[in-house]
Structures are given as C-alpha cells and as structure tokens.
Amino acid sequence: MTIDWSWIGDHTDDLTTLTFSHLQAALSAVLFGLLISLPLAVVAHRIRPLRGLLLGLSNVLFTIPSIAVFVLLLPVSGLTRTTTVIGLTIYTLVVLLRNTVEGLDSVPAKTKEAAKAMGTRPLRALLTVELPLALPVIMAGVRIATVMSISLVSVATYIGDGGLGQLFTDGFQRNFPTPVIVGVVLTLLLALVADALLVAVQYVLTPWTRRRA
Amino acid sequence: MQPGKGHLMIQFDAVHKRFPNGTTAVHDLSLEMPEGGVTVLVGSSGCGKTTTLRMINRMVDPTSGTIRVGGRDVLDQDAADLRRSIGYVIQQSGLFPHRTVLDNIATVPLLLGHGRRKARARAAELLETVGLTAESGKRYPHQLSGGQQQRVGVARALAADPPVLLMDEPFGAVDPVVRTQLQDELLRLQKELSKTIVFVTHDIDEAVRLGDQIAIFRTGGHLVQCATPSELLARPADDFVADFLGAERGLKLLSLTPLKGIPQAPAPEGGTWELVLDGARRPLHWRTEDTELPVRPLSDADSLLAALNESIASPTGLVARVDADGALTGVTSRDEIHEHAGLAHAEARVA
Numbered sequence: 001m002t003i004d005w006s007w008i009g010d011h012t013d014d015l016t017t018l019t020f021s022h023l024q025a026a027l028s029a030v031l032f033g034l035l036i037s038l039p040l041a042v043v044a045h046r047i048r049p050l051r052g053l054l055l056g057l058s059n060v061l062f063t064i065p066s067i068a069v070f071v072l073l074l075p076v077s078g079l080t081r082t083t084t085v086i087g088l089t090i091y092t093l094v095v096l097l098r099n100t101v102e103g104l105d106s107v108p109a110k111t112k113e114a115a116k117a118m119g120t121r122p123l124r125a126l127l128t129v130e131l132p133l134a135l136p137v138i139m140a141g142v143r144i145a146t147v148m149s150i151s152l153v154s155v156a157t158y159i160g161d162g163g164l165g166q167l168f169t170d171g172f173q174r175n176f177p178t179p180v181i182v183g184v185v186l187t188l189l190l191a192l193v194a195d196a197l198l199v200a201v202q203y204v205l206t207p208w209t210r211r212r213a
Numbered sequence: 214m215q216p217g218k219g220h221l222m223i224q225f226d227a228v229h230k231r232f233p234n235g236t237t238a239v240h241d242l243s244l245e246m247p248e249g250g251v252t253v254l255v256g257s258s259g260c261g262k263t264t265t266l267r268m269i270n271r272m273v274d275p276t277s278g279t280i281r282v283g284g285r286d287v288l289d290q291d292a293a294d295l296r297r298s299i300g301y302v303i304q305q306s307g308l309f310p311h312r313t314v315l316d317n318i319a320t321v322p323l324l325l326g327h328g329r330r331k332a333r334a335r336a337a338e339l340l341e342t343v344g345l346t347a348e349s350g351k352r353y354p355h356q357l358s359g360g361q362q363q364r365v366g367v368a369r370a371l372a373a374d375p376p377v378l379l380m381d382e383p384f385g386a387v388d389p390v391v392r393t394q395l396q397d398e399l400l401r402l403q404k405e406l407s408k409t410i411v412f413v414t415h416d417i418d419e420a421v422r423l424g425d426q427i428a429i430f431r432t433g434g435h436l437v438q439c440a441t442p443s444e445l446l447a448r449p450a451d452d453f454v455a456d457f458l459g460a461e462r463g464l465k466l467l468s469l470t471p472l473k474g475i476p477q478a479p480a481p482e483g484g485t486w487e488l489v490l491d492g493a494r495r496p497l498h499w500r501t502e503d504t505e506l507p508v509r510p511l512s513d514a515d516s517l518l519a520a521l522n523e524s525i526a527s528p529t530g531l532v533a534r535v536d537a538d539g540a541l542t543g544v545t546s547r548d549e550i551h552e553h554a555g556l557a558h559a560e561a562r563v564a
Binding site: 108115119132206207 | 270272293294295296297298301303304305307308309310311312320321324353355369
C-alpha cells in the first residue's frame with residue numbers, strides 16, 4: 001500500500017473543508033447532547049424513581065445500530081447535516097447522562113448541606129456548588145462523547161454527509177488507498193487534538209483539583 | 214437561665230419532632246436561650262440535640278410547637294432568608310472544596326448581594342479575626358489542616374455578622390490539643406462579639422468549658438436538665454445526668470472556680486525543697502541537694518482544679534502562684550486548696 005503524496009497536495013482545500021465539516025458535526029452533537037443531558041441528569045439525580053428509567057432509555061438508544069438511526073431519521077430531516085447531528089447526539093446521551101448523574105452523586109452530602117445551611121436556594125446551589133463539583137466526572141464523559149462522536153461521524157457518509165468519512169467511500173470505490181489512509185490519520189488527529197483541548201479546558205475550569213496538598 | 218443576662222434570643226415552646234419513619238427525635242421541648250449567651254446541647258448520639266439545633270434555622274421543621282428567634286416564629290420566615298441571618302458551623306467544617314478560603318468565608322455576604330469586592334474585604338478581615346494568615350485566603354480548603362479548616366468554618370459563619378451562631382460539633386474531628394486551642398479562641402471571640410451561640414457536642418468537658426448554660430438530652434429527645442455548669446455539676450437532676458457528668462463530677466466543678474482570691478503566703482526558705490527562681494523571679498523548678506522536679510506555676514485565672522492537681526504533684530504540697538508576667542507572688546498550701554475546693558462545692562449547692 002503506497003501513499004500518493006501528490007494526491008494529498010492536490011486536495012488540501014478539500015481535506016481542510018472535510019476536516020472542519022467533520023469536527024463541526026461531532027462537536028454539535030456533543031453540545032446538543034450536553035444541553036439535553038444536563039437537565040435530564042438533574043431530574044434523574046433528584047427523583048430516584050426516574051433515574052433507572054432515564055439511564056435505561058439512554059442505554060436502549062445506544063444499542064440501536066447507527067445506520068438504522070439515520071434511516072429512521074430520513075423521513076423527518078432528510079439527507080441533511082441535521083440528520084447527522086441528531087443521530088450522533090443520540091449516541092452521546094448514554095455517556096453524558098450517566099456521567100452527569102454520577103458527577104452530581106459524587107458531590108459530598110456535607111457540602112450540599114453547608115450550601116443549604118448558608119441560605120443558598122436550590123437553583124443557585126445546583127449552578128454554583130453541585131455542577132462545579134461534578135465537573136471532573138462530567139468532563140470525563142464529555143471527553144469520551146467527543147472522541148466517540150469524531151469516530152462516528154464517518155457513518156453518516158451513508159446519507160451523503162460524514163465529513164472525512166467520504167474519503168473512505170471515495171478510496172474504496174476507486175480502489176485507491178491514499179484517501180482512506182489520509183482519512184484515518186486526520187480522524188485520529190482530530191480526536192487527539194480535541195481530547196487534549198478538553199483536558200486543558202478542564203484544567204482551567206477546576207483550579208481546586210490542581211495542587212493536592 | 215441566668216436572670217438579667219439580656220432578653221431571650223431563642224425560645225422553644227412545646228416543640229415536637231417526629232420523622233416520617235416514626236422515630237421521635239425531639240419530645241415536647243421547651244427551652245430558652247438568652248441573648249449573648251452560650252447554650253450547649255449535650256447528650257449521647259440519637260438524643261435529638263442536633264435535630265434541636267437544626268430546627269433553629271429550619272434545616273428541619275418541627276412537627277408541632279413553636280420556635281422563635283428574636284421573637285419571630287421561624288416558620289413565618291422564608292427558610293433561605295432565615296438561614297442567611299444565622300451563622301452555622303458544621304461538623305468537619307463542610308467547606309466548599311472548589312472555592313478558595315476567602316470565597317468560602319464570603320459565601321453569605323455574596324448571597325446577600327453585598328458585591329464581590331466588599332464581601333472579599335470582609336472575608337480578609339475575618340481571616341485575621343480567627344487567627345489565620347492573609348496568605349491562607351488564596352488557598353483551597355484541602356490545603357489547610359483540620360484545625361485551620363475549622364477556623365475558616367467559624368469565619369464563614371461570622372461573615373454576615375449574624376446575632377445567632379449555631380455550631381454542630383464543630384471541633385469533633387480535630388485532635389485534643391487543637392480542640393483546646395479552638396475552644397480558647399471561641400471563648401476569646403465570644404468575649405468580643407457576644408453572639409447568642411447554640412453549641413452541640415457529646416463531650417461534657419467541652420460543654421462545661423464553653424457553656425453559660427448546658428441542656429442535657431436523653432435518648433428519645435427528652436430534655437433532662439438545663440442549668441449553668443456549676444449548678445449542673447453540684448446538683449444533677451437525676452442519676453442519668455450524674456452518670457453523664459462522669460465520675461470526676463466533683464473535680465469538674467473545681468475547673469470552673471478561678472484561683473483568684475485564694476490566700477497565698479510567702480515562699481518558704483531553708484526547707485528540704487527549695488523553689489528556684491530565675492532573674493525575673495519566675496519559678497524554674499523545685500530543688501533538693503541531688504534532684505530537681507518541675508514546677509507548674511499558676512496565675513489567678515487558673516482553676517482550682519489545676520491548683521489541686523499541682524498541690525498533689527508538688528513535692529512540698531505547695532502551689533507556686535505567679536502574676537501576669539510569670540513572676541512569683543507567693544505559694545498556697547494543699548490544705549488551703551482543699552478547704553476552698555470544699556467551699557466551692559458548698560457554694561454551688563446553695564446557689
């Protein structure tokens with residue numbers, strides 16, 4: 001298997017576009033996943049009976065084959081970026097929901113008690129005490145969801161989207177390995193860079209976890 | 214109740230608390246806590262003392278009866294507003310691990326909308342009040358020792374200058390030496406601030422040390438006796454209280470009586486044992502021809518208990534008395550101390 005370096009040189013513009021498109025799909029999914037998971041996780045955390053139901057539901061959604069999800073979404077949103085993002089979002093839920101609930105569970109009872117006893121109202125306690133303290137566990141979920149989404153975007157090639165995934169179909173159809181290898185390398189790089197950035201974000205957001213005495 | 218110590222700050226009137234699981238935590242409690250005084254709630258675990266404390270700032274609501282703080286029924290007030298107006302020091306400090314020490318202390322002023330700058334300035338002031346360095350304000354709670362964390366907990370409770378301070382076993386998790394330091398500091402602070410303090414502990418010595426009045430609870434949430442420490446030690450209401458006060462009840466009472474006023478005589482000269490002084494007349498040790506024994510000089514503020522202990526340990530039966538600078542003022546004999554120990558009990562019995 002040899003790499004046709006001139007092909008890469010001729011297609012830098014296309015590769016850049018595909019990379020950004022790929023990243024945009026994955027990040028949108030994580031973002032929407034978070035927007036959906038956060039309120040659901042708070043509900044699951046506070047109302048015990050709903051916890052099993054919500055976590056179970058997210059598990060069930062996760063088991064649906066990805067191609068089937070896209071097919072099922074076609075009548076709703078058609079062959080669009082929206083379909084890709086909805087599909088990917090569904091898969092992020094299982095990690096984001098579970099980690100956010102676990103993160104909220106991990107906040108020490110003493111700390112919540114102190115917040116209440118100081119006269120903090122429930123919403124403010126959630127935003128300024130519980131969620132910040134749950135952040136390390138939530139961020140662990142965000143990292144998994146991000147890497148997972150970046151790898152999963154390619155599946156949307158099936159509905160004409162798929163970012164870097166298009167390189168795989170292209171290479172496969174023409175029996176030409178270069179685009180496939182380039183696609184794999186770029187996907188890996190994207191995942192690595194995104195993960196490193198998230199580690200940096202977490203470092204900035206959680207200064208209290210840095211210097212252990 | 215101490216007559217004349219200002220009016221009542223907190224009143225419990227026929228308060229009952231039953232939890233949904235059927236246990237009665239507090240049984241028909243009527244109790245009054247005077248303004249500017251320290252009321253200590255003691256009892257073994259499960260006696261309802263913590264529930265009683267938590268009903269004051271509505272962390273728990275009573276099943277029946279009324280609780281008034283500053284004359285107002287707590288149930289008529291918004292719970293969060295009420296809590297902001299009452300300082301709370303929690304077991305094992307309960308500090309916010311994600312906030313710096315300074316921001317922990319600033320919690321209530323920020324909730325009250327005082328603005329970040331003003332709240333932080335106030336917090337910096339309080340750091341000093343509780344004996345912490347300005348530098349520690351920038352640290353996170355886990356970077357402090359247990360004793361320092363407790364100090365931050367006290368500072369946080371004082372931040373909005375509330376008239377009432379609730380303290381739930383605040384010094385339970387620190388070692389005995391640090392605990393004594395923290396108790397001393399609390400007494401010093403209380404002298405300056407005159408807060409109405411409600412203090413929960415299971416340590417009777419701590420209760421005797423800190424309390425202006427002590428309320429003893431028995432399992433099932435029954436208040437057995439509420440009295441000043443000396444009254445409690447001299448006249449326990451029943452065997453339960455006597456048992457709770459422990460075998461050294463008689464000695465504990467002596468810990469409440471200061472040495473001030475107990476006569477002293479000039480130090481003897483020419484006996485077998487000689488009290489050796491340094492250049493500033495501070496006692497160094499007892500000496501014979503071939504031995505030296507340590508001496509623990511006592512000042513007027515030290516207790517009769519300390520004097521009794523020293524008189525037994527002293528080879529001459531004499532206690533060295535010193536002034537504020539540590540210079541010898543005289544000695545007091547074992548007999549004299551015994552006599553006054555007896556007197557202290559006699560006085561407490563009739564008081």
